Amino acid sequence: VSNLQRHRAGVEITGSHGAFGLGGLGVVIAVSPASTATCQAITIPVCKDLPYNETVLPNMLGHNTQDDAGLEIHQFYPLIEEECSPHLKPFLCSVYTPDGQQWGDL
Numbered sequence: 737v738s739n740l741q742r743h744r745a746g747v748e749i750t751g752s753h754g755a756f757g758l759g760g761l762g763v764v765i766a767v768s769p770a771s772t773a774t775c776q777a778i779t780i781p782v783c784k785d786l787p788y789n790e791t792v793l794p795n796m797l798g799h800n801t802q803d804d805a806g807l808e809i810h811q812f813y814p815l816i817e818e819e820c821s822p823h824l825k826p827f828l829c830s831v832y833t834p835d836g837q838q839w840g841d842l
Contacts, residue, residue: 775836780806782816783829790836797831805832 773792778784779802783791791802799805809832816825 776802778802778833780809780833782809782813782825783833786826786829788835788837791833792836795832795834799832802833808832
């Protein structure tokens with residue numbers, strides 16, 4: 737993904753910043769926070785044991801609350817529990833609860 741710019745719910749996807757591979761499929765995502773973005777402690781249980789503990793919302797899927805993001809990521813819980821791929825959980829959490837620490841003071 738290169739030079740991709742798409743606005744959705746106050747989030748801009750701008751190109752490559754971090755990479756995750758799923759079964760040979762490389763997914764590269766970068767997110768720039770909009771002026772309405774807020775940084776908050778992660779409350780979604782499946783994502784609470786990440787290397788980071790704060791997220792920025794809205795996320796790239798347009799979720800404005802962790803409750804909304806948590807309801808949607810829950811559909812992937814059986815795949816995460818089966819440990820189909822060691823990259824699945826970090827990838828999903830990076831989409832639903834992007835690292836808020838990388839943005840510093842919003």
